[in-house]
Every structure is written in structure tokens, then in C-alpha cells.
Amino acid sequence: MDRRSALKLMGAASAAAGLGVMPGVARAADKVTIALIPGLTADGFYVTMHKGAEAAAKAVGAELIYQGGAEWNAALQVPIVDAIIAKKPAAILIAPNDKKQLVQPLKKAFDAGIQVVCVDTFIGTGVFQTGSGDADFPISYVASDNVLGGRMAARALAKAIGEKGKVYVSNTLPNVSTTDQREQGFKDEMKNYKDVEVLETQFNGDDANKAAAQLQAVLGRVPDLAGVFGANLFSAGGTANGVKSAGKAGKIKLAGFDAPESIVSQLKDGTFELTIAQHPAEIGYFGFMAAYAQVTGNPVPTAIGTGFTVMTGANIDDPKVSRYLYKSS
Amino acid sequence: MAISPTDVSPGVRLLMRIAELRAWLFLIVLIVFFEVWAEIGFHSTFIFSTYNLQSITVFATAPLLLALGQTFVIISAGIDLSLGFVMGLASVLAAHVCNYAGETLGLPPFLAMLCGMAAGVVITFIPGLVNGWLIARLRVPPFIGTLGMYGVARGAAYLFAGGMTIAVNNDWYSAVGNGRVFGVPVLVILTGVACLILHYMLSETRFGQHTYAMGASQPAARRAGINIGNLTMKIYFLSAIMSGVSGVLYTGRFTAGAPQAGEPLLLDSIAAVVIGGASLFGGSGNIGGTIAGALVIAVIQYGLVFIDVEPFWQFIAVGAVIIISVLVDQTQRRFLGGRQVE
Numbered sequence: 001m002d003r004r005s006a007l008k009l010m011g012a013a014s015a016a017a018g019l020g021v022m023p024g025v026a027r028a029a030d031k032v033t034i035a036l037i038p039g040l041t042a043d044g045f046y047v048t049m050h051k052g053a054e055a056a057a058k059a060v061g062a063e064l065i066y067q068g069g070a071e072w073n074a075a076l077q078v079p080i081v082d083a084i085i086a087k088k089p090a091a092i093l094i095a096p097n098d099k100k101q102l103v104q105p106l107k108k109a110f111d112a113g114i115q116v117v118c119v120d121t122f123i124g125t126g127v128f129q130t131g132s133g134d135a136d137f138p139i140s141y142v143a144s145d146n147v148l149g150g151r152m153a154a155r156a157l158a159k160a161i162g163e164k165g166k167v168y169v170s171n172t173l174p175n176v177s178t179t180d181q182r183e184q185g186f187k188d189e190m191k192n193y194k195d196v197e198v199l200e201t202q203f204n205g206d207d208a209n210k211a212a213a214q215l216q217a218v219l220g221r222v223p224d225l226a227g228v229f230g231a232n233l234f235s236a237g238g239t240a241n242g243v244k245s246a247g248k249a250g251k252i253k254l255a256g257f258d259a260p261e262s263i264v265s266q267l268k269d270g271t272f273e274l275t276i277a278q279h280p281a282e283i284g285y286f287g288f289m290a291a292y293a294q295v296t297g298n299p300v301p302t303a304i305g306t307g308f309t310v311m312t313g314a315n316i317d318d319p320k321v322s323r324y325l326y327k328s329s
Numbered sequence: 330m331a332i333s334p335t336d337v338s339p340g341v342r343l344l345m346r347i348a349e350l351r352a353w354l355f356l357i358v359l360i361v362f363f364e365v366w367a368e369i370g371f372h373s374t375f376i377f378s379t380y381n382l383q384s385i386t387v388f389a390t391a392p393l394l395l396a397l398g399q400t401f402v403i404i405s406a407g408i409d410l411s412l413g414f415v416m417g418l419a420s421v422l423a424a425h426v427c428n429y430a431g432e433t434l435g436l437p438p439f440l441a442m443l444c445g446m447a448a449g450v451v452i453t454f455i456p457g458l459v460n461g462w463l464i465a466r467l468r469v470p471p472f473i474g475t476l477g478m479y480g481v482a483r484g485a486a487y488l489f490a491g492g493m494t495i496a497v498n499n500d501w502y503s504a505v506g507n508g509r510v511f512g513v514p515v516l517v518i519l520t521g522v523a524c525l526i527l528h529y530m531l532s533e534t535r536f537g538q539h540t541y542a543m544g545a546s547q548p549a550a551r552r553a554g555i556n557i558g559n560l561t562m563k564i565y566f567l568s569a570i571m572s573g574v575s576g577v578l579y580t581g582r583f584t585a586g587a588p589q590a591g592e593p594l595l596l597d598s599i600a601a602v603v604i605g606g607a608s609l610f611g612g613s614g615n616i617g618g619t620i621a622g623a624l625v626i627a628v629i630q631y632g633l634v635f636i637d638v639e640p641f642w643q644f645i646a647v648g649a650v651i652i653i654s655v656l657v658d659q660t661q662r663r664f665l666g667g668r669q670v671e
Contacts, residue, residue: 041487042490042588043493044493070487208590209391209392209594213384213627213631216631218635220381221373221635221636233494237494238583244507245384245387262584262585
């Protein structure tokens with residue numbers, strides 16, 4: 001036997017072996033393994049999402065692998081995807097760090113027979129299984145509708161300021177899909193209130209110190225500022241500090257986004273008028289279930305939208321509301 | 330080292346003096362610019378407003394505290410990249426210990442706060458000593474050694490925090506971070522005290538003088554009998570402690586410990602030192618300049634929001650000031666033929 005045919009034979013043998021453990025088509029008796037790769041590990045939102053996915057895994061007796069990077073960076077997330085592919089799970093749930101840079105790495109997983117579900121953030125357009133484009137292969141996108149979240153914040157904030165006055169959006173950085181959508185939803189909805197003026201957005205780069213100073217600077221110029229929408233945790237927290245330092249606590253109404261446990265006391269003491277809580281545990285739970293349904297041969301919707309809860313000082317003690325707080329442990 | 334008056338002509342001396350004070354000149358130019366804009370643009374005042382003054386000075390405290398320690402490091406011709414996350418580590422630990430002391434041990438709020446603050450500062454001894462040990466004993470270049478510590482401190486801070494911000498419910502601690510005494514924010518008073526102490530250490534003590542000597546020429550300093558190893562250890566230890574102080578105060582201000590508290594402040598701290606007149610080649614710089622440098626950055630960032638300019642101009646403005654500042658430094662060096670000015 002010459003060397004070339006020996007190689008061919010080996011190739012055929014390994015292909016056959018590969019078919020035998022083909023991960024995409026798990027039989028009922030096999031324990032299904034599904035991996036969750038969060039946008040970053042150091043964030044209560046994803047910690048809570050992990051818990052939701054764990055609950056789903058337990059419910060169906062499947063196994064969950066959880067592995068992610070410490071910061072939001074596609075260059076860090078790609079090697080993690082590669083490492084997870086090597087473990088050959090049946091499916092990967094991922095919050096991609098970049099719409100474009102994660103397409104090829106995830107395509108590699110798909111080509112290896114691993115199903116892909118996007119949670120929270122997406123690749124390509126976020127519209128999957130349409131048969132067009134190169135980022136169409138994920139089976140489903142499970143997330144909050146952030147435009148709707150922004151709209152809910154606008155409605156609640158407008159009510160809190162008596163439907164008139166000047167407001168602005170404190171945001172992290174431009175071109176982040178989720179926070180951009182919140183800002184867009186907020187601004188669109190505010191157009192329905194003709195006595196509310198939305199000022200220029202302030203970007204703080206997730207620096208609470210800067211968000212605080214920006215609030216004070218805007219207030220210096222606009223003494224009749226009525227309210228602020230903090231589009232993520234650092235924006236909202238920093239702005240709250242700026243309001244407190246300016247001695248305007250309770251007078252300038254703050255709408256926050258997201259719900260760490262620390263928000264409870266801040267809602268009660270009036271630092272925040274309201275906050276829009278996403279349901280990350282639901283995202284984790286339904287994301288996991290979508291992947292599980294797919295690998296066990298059941299149909300899956302290509303998009304699953306999860307809800308929001310408006311939290312205020314008045315309703316936060318209600319267990320139906322407080323169960324949506326993001327848990328650290 | 331200082332040049333004696335007989336070395337140079339009066340004209341050159343004047344130019345040197347101006348170059349030394351360039352950060353303060355920048356500051357004045359910026360304040361006048363914003364004042365004029367505010368007066369003409371919307372008939373308001375920028376600088377004659379206690380509200381604006383309080384806002385700007387509080388804004389400057391966190392990066393300034395980091396920059397004070399960084400001043401010593403940069404004068405010694407080193408760099409400390411770890412201090413942003415050392416600050417985060419201190420912030421998280423202070424929050425945890427304060428909560429533990431108050432809630433589990435049942436200490437009164439004031440004592441719980443002190444426990445938290447002490448723990449936050451003490452934990453920074455570890456990164457400070459390790460940085461110093463790597464650089465002084467193992468001869469690791471400061472850039473690499475502190476970059477490694479940047480990662481270690483960051484991981485440790487996130488681990489301690491469990492990936493979350495740690496809320497603190499302690500009225501005393503909140504008052505330190507947000508209170509005022511006779512209208513002056515407590516944070517500004519504490520930062521002012523730190524400035525005085527570090528100014529004294531740098532300009533009046535042997536430790537300070539040796540730091541200049543080491544930065545100007547390490548071999549010369551060694552031949553003059555300065556123990557470079559010990560000195561390096563002390564400098565990085567001081568830098569870590571100042572990061573700890575900054576982190577501990579951050580926790581009070583935002584009533585939460587955040588692992589990433591100092592991440593955006595690292596570059597601001599280096600920029601403040603450089604704008605303040607220190608050279609990254611070592612041997613020059615002073616605390617007064619660093620204070621002005623931190624205020625320049627705070628005034629630009631606050632002022633541009635105040636006058637309602639597109640936010641991205643902030644980056645361009647701060648960048649331009651850094652470049653101008655370094656150009657002034659280079660020109661001055663050429664002028665003096667390589668001689669050092671404190």
C-alpha cells in the first residue's frame with residue numbers, strides 16, 4: 001500500500017468515527033451537552049442568564065458548559081468559541097461580542113455539526129433561517145426587545161416628570177447594538193410628548209465618574225433639567241451620583257436600565273424613579289430550551305422575545321416584581 | 330537636579346519658568362475660553378459658580394489620586410499600568426469588608442466604614458510589593474511587570490466581586506464620599522491633604538530627591554550610593570497605596586465597590602502627570618504640575634459638556650493638550666542641552 005492510499009484509508013476511518021459521535025443528532029438516551037458563552041463573565045446580567053440556563057438544563061437532565069471572557073472583546077471571545085468547539089457540545093448559546101467578527105468562528109461550529117443560538121446580542125442582522133446571507137445559520141435569536149425597553153423607559157419617565165420638561169440620555173458608547181436600540185426607542189417614544197425636549201446624548205464609556213460630571217455640567221447649563229434616562233448600569237449609577245451631589249435628588253427624575261440587587265435601596269430612597277428590568281434568566285432558560293428542542297428534533301421559533309418589568313419604589317417589595325432582580329449568587 | 334541661577338541667562342530662566350508652569354497656563358487658557366463661551370453663548374458663568382467648581386474638583390479627585398502616585402513612578406523613569414485595577418480591587422474589598430463588619434459582625438456604621446477603608450488600602454500592599462519586587466529584584470521592565478499585575482489585580486477584583494458591583498449600605502461611608510464641610514466636598518479635602526503630603530515627600534525629603542536622581546540617571550544615582558532596589562520598592566508601594574486610597578473613596582462616593590472602577594482612569598492618570606510637566610524619560614515633574622494636569626483634563630471634559638459641544642471633541646481636546654505638552658517638554662530639553670529641571 002502506498003502512502004497516499006494509506007492516508008485515504010485513515011481519512012475514511014476518521015470520517016466514519018466522526019459520524020458515530022455526530023453531536024448534532026443526539027439520541028434520547030444520550031446526555032445532551034450545551035455550552036453557554038456570555039458576552040462577558042463579569043456582569044450580573046450574564047450571571048443571572050447563566051442561572052436561567054442552569055435551571056433549564058436541570059429540568060431536562062442535560063449538561064451545561066459555561067465559559068466566557070472577562071471583558072467585551074471579540075478577540076477574547078473567538079478563542080473561547082474555538083475551545084468550546086473542541087469539546088463538541090450539541091449546541092452553543094452565545095451572546096456574540098461583535099455582529100461581524102463572530103460570524104466565521106460560529107460558522108466553524110455550525111460546520112462541525114454544532115447548533116448555534118444567539119442570546120442577548122446577535123451576528124449578522126439577527127434575523128436567522130431565512131436562507132440568505134452568510135450569518136443565517138443560527139437557529140434562533142433569544143433576547144429582550146431593547147427598542148421596546150427604551151420605549152417603556154420613555155413612557156414611565158414622561159409620566160414621572162408630568163409629561164413636560166427637558167431630558168437627556170446618558171449612554172455608554174455609540175455602536176453597541178443593545179444600548180443604541182434603547183436610546184432609539186426612548187427618543188422615538190418621546191416624540192409623542194410634545195412638551196418634552198430630548199437634549200444631546202452624553203457618552204461616558206462606562207465611567208461612572210464621567211457620567212456624574214456630565215450630569216452636573218448639563219445641569220449647569222440647563223437648570224430646569226427634568227429627567228435623565230441612564231441606558232445601562234454605569235450610566236444610570238454615575239448620573240444618580242451627579243444628581244445627589246448637585247442636591248437635586250428626587251427633583252430630577254432618573255430612569256435606569258437593568259436591575260442589580262443594589263437598585264432596591266435606590267428605588268426606595270428616591271435616587272431612581274424607576275428602572276427597566278430585563279429578564280436575563282428567561283433569556284438563558286428559553287435559549288437553552290430552544291437549543292435543546294433543536295438537537296432533540298423538535299421545531300424552534302427563529303426569534304424569541306423576552307419581557308421587561310418596570311420597577312419603582314412602590315412596587316419593588318412585590319415578589320412578582322422583585323424576582324426579576326439580577327442575582328449575584 | 331535644579332540648575333543654579335548662575336548657569337543660565339535671565340531670558341532662558343524665564344522661558345524655563347514658563348515651561349515649568351505650562352500646565353497652569355493651559356488651565357487658565359481653558360477656563361478663560363469656557364468663561365467667554367458661557368458669557369456670550371448663554372449669559373451664564375463658568376468659573377464663578379461654586380456649583381461648577383465643586384463638580385469639576387470632585388470629578389478630578391479619582392484620577393488625581395492615581396496620578397499622585399504615578400508622578401513618583403514616572404519621575405523615577407518607570408510606569409505603573411496596574412493602578413487602575415489595583416484601585417478596583419481596593420474598591421471591591423472595602424465594600425465587602427464594610428458590609429461584613431456592619432452586617433455580620435454588627436459593628437456600628439462608623440467602625441464598619443473604617444474596617445472597610447483599612448482593608449481596601451491594606452490589600453494594595455500586595456500588588457505594590459510584588460510590583461516593586463519584580464522591577465527591583467528580578468529586573469523586569471516596569472511596563473511588563475505592572476502590565477502583568479494589571480491582569481492579576483483585575484482577575485482578583487472580579488473574583489472578589491463575583492462579577493457584580495457590591496452595594497454598600499453605610500451612611501457614614503456615603504457621607505465621606507458625598508458630604509461637604511463648609512461647602513467643600515469631603516473628597517476634595519481628603520485629596521487636598523494627600524496632595525500636600527505627597528508634595529512634601531517629593532520636594533522636601535531624601536526619598537523624593539533620590540527619586541529624581543534615579544530618574545535622571547540610574548547608574549549615577551547608584552554610584553552616588555543610593556540603594557536603587559529599596560527605592561524602587563518604595564515608589565511602587567506608594568503608587569499602589571494611592572490607588573487603594575482612590576478605590577476606597579470611590580466606594581464611598583458611589584456606595585458600591587466596582588472591580589472596573591479605575592479602568593478608564595489609568596490613561597487619564599498618566600496624561601495628568603505628563604501634562605503636568607513630567608517627562609516619561611524620568612527625572613522631572615512635580616506634584617503641583619500633576620494637580621494642574623488633572624484639573625486640565627477635568628475642565629476640558631466638563632466644560633465641553635457645559636457648553637454643549639459634540640461629546641467626541643473631548644477625546645480630541647485632551648489628546649491635543651497631551652501632544653502640545655510633550656512638545657514643550659522636548660523643546661525645553663533641547664534648549665537646555667539635556668540638563669534636567671525639577
